[in-house]
Amino acid sequence: MSDLPSLRANGYRDTWCGGVLGDRVGAEARVAGWVHRRRDHGGLIFIDLRDRTGIVQLVFHPEDAGGAFELGHRLRPEDVVSASGSVVQRSPETVNPELPTGEVELKVSAAELLADAETPPFQIEGFAGDVGEDARLRHRYLDLRREQMREALMLRHRVTAAMREFLDREGFLDIETPVLTRSTPEGARDFLVPSRSQQGSFYALPQSPQLFKQLLMVAGFERYYQVARCFRDEDLRADRQPDFTQLDIEMSFVGVDDVIEVNERLLAHVFERVGGPSLSLPLQRLPYDEAISRFGTDRPDTRFGMELVDLNNILAGTEFKVFASVIAAGGTVRGLNAGKRELPRSALDGLISRAQELGAKGLVWAFREGGGWRSPTAKFLSAAELGALNERLGAEEGDLLLVVADKPKVANAVLAQLRLDLAADFNLVPEGADALLWIVDWPLMESSDGGGWDPLHHPFTSPAADFDPADPGGARALAYDLVWNGQEMGGGSIRISDAGLQGKVFAALGIDEAEAEARFGFLLEALRYGAPPHGGIAFGLDRLVQRLANADSIRDVIAFPKTASGADALTGAPAPIDEVQLRDVGLQLRAKRPPGGR
Numbered sequence: 001m002s003d004l005p006s007l008r009a010n011g012y013r014d015t016w017c018g019g020v021l022g023d024r025v026g027a028e029a030r031v032a033g034w035v036h037r038r039r040d041h042g043g044l045i046f047i048d049l050r051d052r053t054g055i056v057q058l059v060f061h062p063e064d065a066g067g068a069f070e071l072g073h074r075l076r077p078e079d080v081v082s083a084s085g086s087v088v089q090r091s092p093e094t095v096n097p098e099l100p101t102g103e104v105e106l107k108v109s110a111a112e113l114l115a116d117a118e119t120p121p122f123q124i125e126g127f128a129g130d131v132g133e134d135a136r137l138r139h140r141y142l143d144l145r146r147e148q149m150r151e152a153l154m155l156r157h158r159v160t161a162a163m164r165e166f167l168d169r170e171g172f173l174d175i176e177t178p179v180l181t182r183s184t185p186e187g188a189r190d191f192l193v194p195s196r197s198q199q200g201s202f203y204a205l206p207q208s209p210q211l212f213k214q215l216l217m218v219a220g221f222e223r224y225y226q227v228a229r230c231f232r233d234e235d236l237r238a239d240r241q242p243d244f245t246q247l248d249i250e251m252s253f254v255g256v257d258d259v260i261e262v263n264e265r266l267l268a269h270v271f272e273r274v275g276g277p278s279l280s281l282p283l284q285r286l287p288y289d290e291a292i293s294r295f296g297t298d299r300p301d302t303r304f305g306m307e308l309v310d311l312n313n314i315l316a317g318t319e320f321k322v323f324a325s326v327i328a329a330g331g332t333v334r335g336l337n338a339g340k341r342e343l344p345r346s347a348l349d350g351l352i353s354r355a356q357e358l359g360a361k362g363l364v365w366a367f368r369e370g371g372g373w374r375s376p377t378a379k380f381l382s383a384a385e386l387g388a389l390n391e392r393l394g395a396e397e398g399d400l401l402l403v404v405a406d407k408p409k410v411a412n413a414v415l416a417q418l419r420l421d422l423a424a425d426f427n428l429v430p431e432g433a434d435a436l437l438w439i440v441d442w443p444l445m446e447s448s449d450g451g452g453w454d455p456l457h458h459p460f461t462s463p464a465a466d467f468d469p470a471d472p473g474g475a476r477a478l479a480y481d482l483v484w485n486g487q488e489m490g491g492g493s494i495r496i497s498d499a500g501l502q503g504k505v506f507a508a509l510g511i512d513e514a515e516a517e518a519r520f521g522f523l524l525e526a527l528r529y530g531a532p533p534h535g536g537i538a539f540g541l542d543r544l545v546q547r548l549a550n551a552d553s554i555r556d557v558i559a560f561p562k563t564a565s566g567a568d569a570l571t572g573a574p575a576p577i578d579e580v581q582l583r584d585v586g587l588q589l590r591a592k593r594p595p596g597g598r
């Protein structure tokens, strides 16, 4: 097979297992690898030998001199072996069409045991999916021997190789940035590393290379990329890891369209190389406000409809207290039409509990019946209101309607999730459909719980030209996110390249001059030495590969991931350190926090 890596013949092997093909019949070959499977058959011993490229069948004959048969007899799964012999055609009835090497076998004349394997804690061959993830992570080097994991990591390699190939061709320079650094705020908690030489001081691990890539633009590199490790001390969710990888990109003398254009071509190139969906460019761009209004979320899955609808003005004068009080308090009533469904009461109760679990106070359900509703709520609404609601929701006879009245943020989040749940339950996503789109025209800031303002991206994102510091909530950002089938794959922005404007944005975010100077003085200073207009993006590599591999978990495309509690089951990290190490860095441990304490 031409896509096998080249191989220098040596005492271990001269051929890849996956290279022992029909065209080698009659030739001699020497292979090396792991015993995948072993069978005893009418005095013959069959070994499936596995290396990175595939599996070849070895046959040990009892009449073989030189101890090979005797060794074959002793071999057990995962032993490491080198074997040589002649490639022979299998008889037609023993051909294995499942294997590329299935037409031939290697008739072993000499074999050497290179390493004995203990019985693995789970089977590599014929791995059953019910092996616990803890065991898989604890013995990750064994788990990684499985074909599915090997394929996933090889795919990951091909993705990054294609990225590098494209970016190199486009003149981007691969430049590394430090891992021991100062806080680079991306909205998460920092991982900290105590300094030994300056006791009491700490490095922070970068949440992203954001500030360094901006400095590289100030330095005049113009086009930068890096496959960068990022560190965020967040509560882990299913698709998060405390250390993860981004494809990080920055460019100078560009606006939003320039960054989007080159990144669309990058994605198209990568997908083409690794067999992802074929993209028709340019991709759709959806303004943030429209995404929220139609889908309730800034990462909409647009592969199916069931869009959200505003019901406020229909209900402005309603007598129904629940709706009226929410509207009076500045809340919103929104709903969706889930289509013609027949659901038992228990399933409807399930939807209500789900809505509550997602943060709503309640959920109104209804089926359109004639001009009105079949619903416990119907009696509280006038015939005119029901008629208007049916019309706004596009309801036909028997359609299931769901309505949430709450603060806009809650109503949107709850309906957005119910929409996804229902799509999964009712199989609404068309087979093989893919939707990649940009979310653009973001707000610059959102109000924070403390009454101030938080950046929607990070504090270095440029506001649109009409920025008015007196109206932070109205400001728009030159930012863009890429969404694939409802998952955020990456995001970026044009940056602030003017120290004065950066100061104003810091001020609006409640970062005063002294704090800005202390935390980001180096950036503000750099911006005063001639900073080009610049912008960039970062893609979550793990997630991108997960989607391309169609893997259930992000952990299935990472060689050595952490468990859900942030632990490394293989090495035992994080682990206590001894007194000497603590003293070296000038630290003393406090009593452990009681559970739930601060």
Ligand code: ASP
Binding pocket: 186, 207, 208, 209, 210, 249, 457, 491, 492, 493, 536, 537, 538
């Ligand atoms: N640094 C940003 C992030 O990690 C991406 C960017 O703005 O380029 O999300």
